[in-house]
Amino acid sequence: MELRQLSQFVAVAEMQSFSRAAERLSMAQPPLSVAIRKLEDEIGVSLFDRGARGVRLTDAGEAALEAARKCLREADEVVSLARMAAKGEAGLLRIGFVGSATFDVLPRLIEAFSERYPKVRLDLFEAANLELLQSVTNGRLHLAILRVPTAAPAGVSLQLIEQDVFCIALPARHPMAGRESLALAELADEAFIGYVPGRASTLHAAMTQLCLQAGIMPRITQEGVQVQTVIGLVASGLGVAIVPAIHSQYSSRRVVFRPIRDLPAGSVIGISLAYPTTRETAAARRFREIVRALPPDSGMGEEVGLPRL
Amino acid sequence: MELRQLSQFVAVAEMQSFSRAAERLSMAQPPLSVAIRKLEDEIGVSLFDRGARGVRLTDAGEAALEAARKCLREADEVVSLARMAAKGEAGLLRIGFVGSATFDVLPRLIEAFSERYPKVRLDLFEAANLELLQSVTNGRLHLAILRVPTAAPAGVSLQLIEQDVFCIALPARHPMAGRESLALAELADEAFIGYVPGRASTLHAAMTQLCLQAGIMPRITQEGVQVQTVIGLVASGLGVAIVPAIHSQYSSRRVVFRPIRDLPAGSVIGISLAYPTTRETAAARRFREIVRALPPDSGMGEEVGLPRL
DNA sequence: ATAGATCCATACATGGGATGTATCGATGGA
DNA sequence: TCCATCGATACATCCCATGTATGGATCTAT
Numbered sequence: 001m002e003l004r005q006l007s008q009f010v011a012v013a014e015m016q017s018f019s020r021a022a023e024r025l026s027m028a029q030p031p032l033s034v035a036i037r038k039l040e041d042e043i044g045v046s047l048f049d050r051g052a053r054g055v056r057l058t059d060a061g062e063a064a065l066e067a068a069r070k071c072l073r074e075a076d077e078v079v080s081l082a083r084m085a086a087k088g089e090a091g092l093l094r095i096g097f098v099g100s101a102t103f104d105v106l107p108r109l110i111e112a113f114s115e116r117y118p119k120v121r122l123d124l125f126e127a128a129n130l131e132l133l134q135s136v137t138n139g140r141l142h143l144a145i146l147r148v149p150t151a152a153p154a155g156v157s158l159q160l161i162e163q164d165v166f167c168i169a170l171p172a173r174h175p176m177a178g179r180e181s182l183a184l185a186e187l188a189d190e191a192f193i194g195y196v197p198g199r200a201s202t203l204h205a206a207m208t209q210l211c212l213q214a215g216i217m218p219r220i221t222q223e224g225v226q227v228q229t230v231i232g233l234v235a236s237g238l239g240v241a242i243v244p245a246i247h248s249q250y251s252s253r254r255v256v257f258r259p260i261r262d263l264p265a266g267s268v269i270g271i272s273l274a275y276p277t278t279r280e281t282a283a284a285r286r287f288r289e290i291v292r293a294l295p296p297d298s299g300m301g302e303e304v305g306l307p308r309l
Numbered sequence: 310m311e312l313r314q315l316s317q318f319v320a321v322a323e324m325q326s327f328s329r330a331a332e333r334l335s336m337a338q339p340p341l342s343v344a345i346r347k348l349e350d351e352i353g354v355s356l357f358d359r360g361a362r363g364v365r366l367t368d369a370g371e372a373a374l375e376a377a378r379k380c381l382r383e384a385d386e387v388v389s390l391a392r393m394a395a396k397g398e399a400g401l402l403r404i405g406f407v408g409s410a411t412f413d414v415l416p417r418l419i420e421a422f423s424e425r426y427p428k429v430r431l432d433l434f435e436a437a438n439l440e441l442l443q444s445v446t447n448g449r450l451h452l453a454i455l456r457v458p459t460a461a462p463a464g465v466s467l468q469l470i471e472q473d474v475f476c477i478a479l480p481a482r483h484p485m486a487g488r489e490s491l492a493l494a495e496l497a498d499e500a501f502i503g504y505v506p507g508r509a510s511t512l513h514a515a516m517t518q519l520c521l522q523a524g525i526m527p528r529i530t531q532e533g534v535q536v537q538t539v540i541g542l543v544a545s546g547l548g549v550a551i552v553p554a555i556h557s558q559y560s561s562r563r564v565v566f567r568p569i570r571d572l573p574a575g576s577v578i579g580i581s582l583a584y585p586t587t588r589e590t591a592a593a594r595r596f597r598e599i600v601r602a603l604p605p606d607s608g609m610g611e612e613v614g615l616p617r618l
Numbered sequence: 619a620t621a622g623a624t625c626c627a628t629a630c631a632t633g634g635g636a637t638g639t640a641t642c643g644a645t646g647g648a
Numbered sequence: 649t650c651c652a653t654c655g656a657t658a659c660a661t662c663c664c665a666t667g668t669a670t671g672g673a674t675c676t677a678t
Contacts, residue, residue: 001384002311004665018626031666033626043388045395050626052674059590062401063394064387071383075310078376079352085372086354092371281368313636327655340637342655347635359655361645 003075005039006068008032009047013065017054081119088282090119095287096132097124097145098271099226100203104246105145105161105271113290120283128199136274142284144274147202157277161291163270166210167245168258169230171237176258183261184214184242191239193230194220203227206269207242213264231255244269312384314348315377317341318356322374326363390428397591399428404596405441406433406454407580408535413555414454414470414580422599429592437508445583451593453583456511466586470600472579475519476554477567478539480546485567492570493523493551500548502539503529512536515578516551522573540564553578 011021012032022029040046047061057065084090097106110122125141132144136156145161152158168187170177176186195204211218221239224230227247234241235254248257273291275284320330321341331338349355356370366374393399406415419431434450441453445465454470461467477496479486485495504513520527530548533539539550544563557566582600584593 001388002313003384004311006384006387019624027665028667029626030628030668033628035665037627043391045391047391052625054625058395059400059592060391060394063399064391067383067387067390071380071387074376074380074383075312075315078315078373078380079310081376082352082354082356082369082373085369086367090372091368283368328653336636337638338655339639339657342657344636346656361654363654 001039001042003072005035006071008035009039009061010065010068010072012036012048012055013057013061016056084119086282088120088284088286089117091281091283092121092123093143093281093283093287094123094125094141095143095145096127096135096141098129098132098147099126100147100244101145101271102126103228108294109145109161109287109291112294113287116290117283117286120286129202133274136276139276139279142275142281143287145271146274147200148270148272149206149268150202150272152274155277156274159273159275159288159291161271161273162246163268164244164246165263165268166207166242166260167248168260169234169241169243169247170256170258171234171240172254172256173237174240174256177256179258181259181261184211184216187218187240188216190219191221192218193222193224193233193239193241194218195230196223196225199225203244203269206267210242210260210264210267213267310348310351312381314344315380317344318348318370319374319377319381321345321357321364322366322370325365393428395591397429397593397595398426400590400592401430401432402452402590402592402596403432403434403450404452404454405436405444405450407438407441407456408435409456409553410454410580411435412537417603418454418470418596418600421603422596425599426592426595429595438511442583445585448585448588451584451590452596454580455583456509457579457581458515458577459511459581461583464586465583468582468584468597468600470580470582471555472577473553473555474572474577475516475551475569476557477569478543478550478552478557479565479567480543480549481563481565482546483549483565486565488567490568490570493520493525496527496549497525499528500530501527502531502533502542502548502550503527504539505532505534508534512553512578515576519551519569519573519576522576 008021008025011025012018015021015024018033018036019029022032025032036048040048043060043064045060046058047064048055049058081090106124110124113120114122125135127135129146129150132141132146133150133153133156135141136144137153148158148160150158168182168184176182195201195207197204207218222233224233227243230241230243231247233239235252237254242260243257245257245259273288275288317330317334320334321327324330324333327342327345328338331341334341345357349357352369352373354369355367356373357364358367390399415433419433422429423431434444436444436453438455438459441450441455442459442462442465444450445453446462457467457469459467477491477493485491504510504516506513516527531542533542536552536556539552540556542548543550544561546563551569552566554566554568582597584597
């Protein structure tokens with residue numbers, strides 16, 4: 001059985017006539033009769049009752065008609081999906097992300113991308129920066145959303161999604177909570193909430209370097225992996241923390257966020273997209289296009305004079 | 310594009326090799342390569358990355374693979390449905406029924422039939438006896454479940470589903486409610502709930518004949534179409550009624566049912582299946598087989614000495 | 619009632635395409 | 649460096665889908 005026969009079957013069923021169906025199919029009537037007869041022979045049941053004034057579907061034909069239409073639609077879908085996938089408008093996209101992205105970046109990107117390319121299935125995996133970069137390198141992931149600055153291995157490129165600066169998070173009852181801005185040196189004697197070096201290594205490294213440049217050695221009493229966890233510990237009054245300013249818009253009354261005065265120019269953090277420089281799939285390129293077109297989120301970053309990366 | 314090409318595409322995708330796929334398809338490798346190449350040309354995108362150690366699906370191929378499998382399954386479904394429909398195991402069955410059937414017969418039959426032949430869609434229509442018989446005659450209905458005795462037109466046969474006898478329904482507070490059985494003559498002066506002649510003509514005629522044979526002329530004060538309605542009127546104390554004994558098992562405390570003493574042998578009522586003697590569809594025959602095999606419902610009919618029709 | 623129109627089936631010829639055989643070229647492993 | 653493996657190419661063959669011509673059955677109209 002072939003699709004051609006199914007088209008012919010549907011045409012005859014809809015036209016209720018071999019002659020008119022043949023006309024619609026741009027073919028002569030006799031070969032159409034032969035083709036339908038062969039189809040019937042193959043299935044083993046007759047699909048039409050032949051009358052002198054046209055044909056009518058048998059019960060078997062009636063039962064098979066819908067399935068035949070569905071089969072033809074599915075065949076069109078094969079072509080459509082293949083063509084769309086070649087343009088990156090269908091298929092599968094495996095994206096890894098760091099925990100920080102779940103907070104704001106990931107839902108925004110997914111919503112924007114899925115609206116534009118609904119036929120692309122997104123498979124999402126959470127992991128740490130290092131593992132994400134490895135997965136992009138060996139092809140297990142098409143894209144990764146990770147913390148920068150980070151050292152990208154050869155063959156992996158980075159595209160900035162969103163840049164940000166550090167700010168200070170203080171408990172609302174902290175003596176310095178009323179100040180408009182703070183220098184890091186003023187916090188030299190405070191208890192700090194830091195980042196777990198292994199699992200939030202980018203933030204850990206950036207914070208350490210920032211403190212080094214400010215000439216302080218922070219006394220770290222607690223460590224968190226997620227920024228939200230760190231802020232939660234600050235809210236509990238356990239200490240102060242250095243956090244990405246973007247997080248300032250989502251927090252409780254128990255915490256205040258203050259810009260860092262005299263922030264060194266190089267201490268910029270952000271979220272980037274990692275993608276294979278070569279072997280990038282079409283869908284991944286579409287995703288990057290969406291990211292590029294998306295307006296950046298308006299956090300505190302711009303208020304505090306966000307430098308360009 | 311043809312189903313053969315889709316099978317070949319799926320085979321190559323699953324085997325990840327042209328040679329092995331060709332073997333599975335019982336064909337030589339070169340024509341398989343040519344066929345896939347033609348498919349790719351037609352779609353306009355390449356489906357495989359050819360390597361020296363086999364082939365791998367491209368993103369487009371990956372996206373199209375599932376649709377291709379679904380298309381092939383649907384093609385099988387076409388054959389399967391046609392064959393099953395020819396045996397009456399799939400397709401559509403239009404069945405008409407009288408209101409009395411909704412009460413017990415219809416749900417039992419539908420459940421039994423649908424369990425055995427789940428691929429047959431049942432379309433159900435309620436109508437009166439006369440209209441049902443016309444619809445069976447002109448083919449609008451494949452089967453009809455109706456009240457007997459009835460005069461079937463030429464070309465329509467009847468198959469008994471369930472036979473029953475009349476019994477007396479009395480309000481529970483009626484003076485004669487305590488009697489074990491009643492003769493119709495004893496009710497000569499009672500107010501009767503009857504049946505609307507036009508819309509419950511079989512019951513009306515059977516009741517009329519029964520009273521005629523008993524030598525009484527019932528004083529009918531109310532009329533109902535549905536037996537349940539008539540019983541409801543009896544429950545309200547508006548009179549007594551002659552109803553099919555099968556209904557005795559489903560009623561309230563306000564009504565009692567008593568056998569009719571000296572019931573004439575010919576006064577048997579029932580529910581039958583009407584079907585076209587010729588031009589009966591296979592599915593209709595399957596339905597009648599199910600009906601024949603189904604055990605009869607155990608109502609009061611047997612207790613009062615149900616005669617055979 | 620009969621002639622014509624309509625519609626599907628049959629018979630036969632033809633051309634395109636699916637398949638097979640033989641062979642080549644490329645790639646990876648020993 | 650040689651060999652094995654795998655897919656691509658070239659060419660021949662045969663099947664089958666299609667077209668043309670025609671027959672047979674049924675319905676309609678005069």
